[in-house]
Amino acid sequence: MSTSPTATSAEGNGSSGRADQAETLTRLIDTWFPCPEVDEAVGTPAGSGLSEKALFTWFASRPIAQARAAVLCSLLRDTPENRSDVQAAVLQGEKAAMLRLRTRITEQYGAKPPVVLDIFSGRGIISLEATRAGATAVGTDLSPVATLAGRLLADYPLRDWSAEPPLPYGLPADIPEEEPKSSLASSRPRETAVNAQIGLKGLVGERRLLIDVRAILAEVGRRVADLVLPLYLGKPELEGMVPWASLWAVTIPCDGCSRRFPLIGSMVLRHPYARTNDAGQALELIVDGQTWRPRVKDGLPQQQPTFSAPVGKRGKSARCPFPNCGHVHNLDVIKAKGFADQYADAMLAVAEVDPETNRKIFRPPLPAEVAAAALAEDLTPTSLFQELKGCPNEAIPKTAGVDARQYGYLTYGSLMNSRQAVLFSTTAKVIAELYRELCEVVSHDYAGALCSYAASNIARQLRRATRGSRKESRGKPNGSEQNRVYSGDVFTNQSTIAHAFDYIEAGPGEGPGTWCSVSSSLSNALRKVLLENRFTTPPARLRRASAVALPFRDATVDVIVTDPPYYDMIAYADSSDLSYVWFKRALREAVPDLFDGSLDGKDGLQDKAEEIIVKGRGAKGHGDHRTRDFYESMLARSFAEARRVLKANGHMTVIFGHSDPEAWKRLLAALADAGFVVTSSWPSRTETAVTGVATISVTVSIGARVAPPNRPIGIAAQVDAEVINQVKTCCRTWDRDGLALEDQLMASYGAALQLVGRYSKVITPDGASVSLEHYMTLARRAVRDAVALRLDESPLEIFDPHTRLAIFWHEVHGRIDVPKGEARFFAQSDALRIEDLRGRILTETKAGYRLRHDDPGQLTPASSTYEVVRGMAASWPGGTDAAAACLTAAERIPTDAQVWALVDWLATKLPTSDSVAVALAAVKRNRASIQATAAIGGTNHIAATPLSLFEESS
Structure with a gap:
């Protein structure tokens, strides 16, 4: 798809100064983007980036396919060959296509590779794709945790470590090894020489990193297990096997009888599974006098949880299980009991792996196990660094989104019980010690890289091993589904850390959430990343820096591709502080530029003074500075910095997604204020399948370039006409290229703003400036008009605004739910408010809004044509008189062309089996009778009958 470029083409890299501002190289992003290929690829393992994401968990992770498309389209000229190869590289990851594209990038930019900068680098996925494209990749992020994530993905795997001396742990560097079956079963991983099995033959440098990371992970696991083993005692008859996990619950004293009881949200331990004759397991509380004890029984639960909400009601409460109490x-x-320090942890059950069936089974804890766990309460976890306590004592901010805080758990160390605190503190200390040991053998850089991978494993384990980790019992009570048991993720979404009074504690053995398990996942992810790095490419340079103070000289960057924070969706620093407090203890010496404490805020956590987000969850009431005004001003400053470091002929691509039109307007306004001209906007359906952000389903890659100097002033009427013509022209091309109608709506912003960008400003006859919002709305309206919807002989423009919206909504979305932000966009296209549509045209749902097709209720002369037609369909069970009464009540002439055109159109658009379509088909067949009845005013009793008395037919 192509539009008329607004810039002159220029070959080569161009001057690094500003003298060549008039010459701008038109890139693919300006005129074309592989939207269908990205949409398809993000649903595949390769295109989704799941392997890259598994290497280190970050938030709102960008899919590989979209990042690759954005980087390539921002770098390359628009040629048929480039389009074809970009499609193959995005959709199939075709190596030959990538090689050809790398060659053309080299030819296009000369001997010196282009510099691609990401100013909000996150986990480094854009930087990784820039290196794969043959560019010099640079990434910055305010968060030290994000910066480390970027290095793990796009820096360390691309370095050649083959000259490093062999490690004193594990196998020789030239012999790959299998994953250890257990970090406790042996002091060293099992040895094997199967290069082909791990798929790394010929990749010498990369193979070395993978082998040594595996060796370090195994060494950490072995050392930690040896140190904490006294706190975990297994059953003697199983030769000292350490249980996979333990199930705990917080206990409180009863206000009715003063006896302690546990807060348990579910008595299910394992659902039954009929296929394997597994009856399942359930928990019971045996009450004996003043005490209780847990019992594990086969089958379904026979007792109610002690902490739950009444059936059909909201709001949980705790009921004392002791007889003659029940308070x-x-x-x-x-909550008050938590702040009064009245909570105490109690072990409910122990989880093991049945050696015969490999099934995860539960049993009551042995007295020796309870006593062993209690030893941790008297231990004070130590740190290798005197200025840091072993267990994090950093306070959890009120606005952090950590649910446990409202129950009195006020520090990050309190998010785990005493034994967990010892386990994690020991792990961090072992990693810090290993770094000092490694520095005597290998380079400091390599030692830091290896320990960074080990520390990142702490972050992975934290997600499955704090008070928020619920036991997940998959399956159903009727035994119809497989009944696997997992430790749940503490993140309920990407900005909230959950709390559970009954939680599962993964130990140092084997099973979900254990060090052994997460080590295996990390190794597999690293292996896949290394295999994808098929070309010899310099590693990306990832550093911690603020987007409003970039550490680069003026006009030194060829391309900026970035994914800025999505307004109020994710609190990146707050969410990653859980990892940060532990990284400071494990990596203080290994990665001093990120974790030596110099980057701490006043609270000892990540410094959030310049974090560009809008902080929700009641933060405003706590004086949090991350407000809407702050976000807008800081985003504008970051784009101004991007403008400063970008070459005059450079391009910037911004990937953004939000359901609120206000967020879009602020983003586009920030780009314009920073001196950019928007050249394109390309939608991709990436979010729900990959990042888990449920409030949006589409992100948009927005192309921009530096605004040329001395732009004229535009006259509103002339520019409006140009925009409408431009968007309609683009629509014809988009149709040929198969771009969906809803995608054309978003793509229209770029087409419109590219033209508006020719002018320094656009003014009305009275001298007032026209807003960007006006052109966003005008672009959507042009798309709507360009689809040339015709209803019989009546063009769409002659219908009332409510009906126009309903017709276009049906054309784009049919009967599906549409997010509230997108619904507001639709309303604005016809100068309507969502309040004008709610109830009359749209019905509000949990997911947003849905177009109504049912009985509209009583019709009046003010009713829209769409409501009249719905009324006729709903009244059809009453026959021709009832349908005619609708025309009479709305004071429509019997032959109203708009009514009958809409009846015909809607009947053909709905499925033939749809009840509304069936009714409208009958109305069409009886058109003459209905018109004749309406012509004489209808029957009085029918005309006076409310439509709601007729049967709804939607």
Whole structure:
């Protein structure tokens, strides 16, 4: 797809100064983007980037396919060969296509590779794709945790470590090894020489990194297990096997009888599974006098949980299980007990792996196991660094999104019980010690890289091993589904850390959430990343820096591709502070530029003074500075910095997604204020399948270039006409290229703003400036008009605004739910408010809004044509008189062309089996009778009958 470029083509890299501002190289991103290929690829393992994401968990992770498309389209000229190869590289990851594209990039930019900068680099996925494209990749992020994530993905795997001396752990560097079956079963991993099995033959440098990371992970696991083993005692008859996990619950004293009881949200341990004759397991509380004890039984639960909400009601409460008590404690009382330090942890069950069936089974804890765990309460975890306590004592901010804080758990160390605190503190200390040992054998850089991978494993394990990690019992009570058991993720979404009074504690053995398990996942992810790095490419340079103060000289960057924070969706620093406090303890010496404490805020956590987000969850009431005004001003400053470092003929691509039109307007306004001209906008359906952000389903790659100097002033009427013509022209091309109608709506912003960018500003006859919002709305309206919807002989423009919206909504979305932000966009296209549409045209749902097709209720002369037609369909069970009464009530002439055109159109658009379509088909067949009845005013009793008395037919 192509539009008329607004810039002159220029070959080569161009001057690094500003003298060549008039010459701008038109890139693919300006005129074309592989939207269908990205949409398809993000649903595949290769295109989704799941392997890269598994290497280190970050938030709102960008899919590989979209990052690759954005980088390539921002670098390359628009030629048929480049389009074809970009499609193959994005959709299939074709190596030959990538090689050809790398060659053309070299030819296009000369001997010196182009510099690609990501100013919000996150986990480094854009930087990784820039290196794969043959560019010099640079990434910056305010978060030290994000910066480390970027290095793990796009820096360390691309270095050649083959000259490093062999490690004193594990196998020789030239012999790959299998994953250890257990870090406790042997002091060293099992040895094997199967290069082909791990798929790294011929990749000498990369193979070395993978082998040594595996060796370090195994060494950490072995040392930690040896140190903490006294706190975990297995069953003697199983030769000292350490349980996979333990199930715990917080106990409180009852206000009715003063006896302690546990807060348990579910009595299910394992659902039954009929296929394997597994009856499942359930938990019971045996009450004996003043005490209780847990019992594990086969089958379904026979007792109710002690902490739950009444059936059909919201709001949990705790009921004392002791006979003759049953006192109920509401949530406020439970919270107060936490702040009064009345909570105590109690072990409910122990999880093992049955050696015969390999099934995860539960049993009551042995007295020796309870006593062993209690030893941790008297231990004070130590750190290798005197200025840091072994267990993090950094306070959890009120606005951090950590649910446990509202129950009195006020520090990050308190998010785990005593034994967990010892386990993690020991792990961090072992990694810090290993770094000092490694520095005597290998280079400091390599030692830091290896320990960084080990520390990142702490972050992976933290997600499955704090008070928020619920036991996940998959399956159903009727035994119809497989009944696997997992440790749940503490993140309920990407900005909230959950809390559970009953939680699962993964130990140092084997099973979900254990060091052994997460080590295996990390190794597999690293292996896949190394295999994808098929070309010899310099590593990306990832550094911690603020986007409003970039550490680069003026006009030194060829291309900026970045994915800025999505307004108020994710609190990146708050969410990653859980990892940060542990990284400071493990990597203080290994990665001093990120974790030596110099980057701490006043609270000892990540410095958030310049974090560009809008902080929700009631943060405003706590004085949090991350407001909407702050976000807008800081985003504008970051784009101004991008403008400063970008070459005059450079391009910037911004990937953004949000359901709120206000967020879009602010982003586009920030680009314009920073001196950029938007040249394109290309939608991709990436979010729900990859990042888990449920509030949006589409992100948009927005192309921009530095605004040329001395732009004229535009006259509103003339520019409006140009925009409408431009968008309609683009629509014809988009149709040929198969771009979906809803995607054309988003792509229209770029087409419109590219033209508006020719002018320094656009003014009305009275001298007022026209807003960007006006052209966003005008672009959408042009797309709507360009689809040339015709209803019989009636063009869409002659219908009332409510009907126009309903017709276009049906054309784009049919009967699916549409997010509220997108619904507001639709309303604005016809100068309507969502309040004008709610109830009359749209019905509000949990997911957003849906177009109504049912009975509209009583019709009046103010009713829209769409409501009249719905009324006729709903009244059809009453026959021709009832349908005619709709025309009479709305004071429409019997032959109203708009009514009958819409009846015909809607009947053909709905499935033939749809009840509304069936009714409208009958209305069409009886058109003459209905018109004749309406012509004489209808029957009085029918005309006076409310439509709601007729049967709904939607």
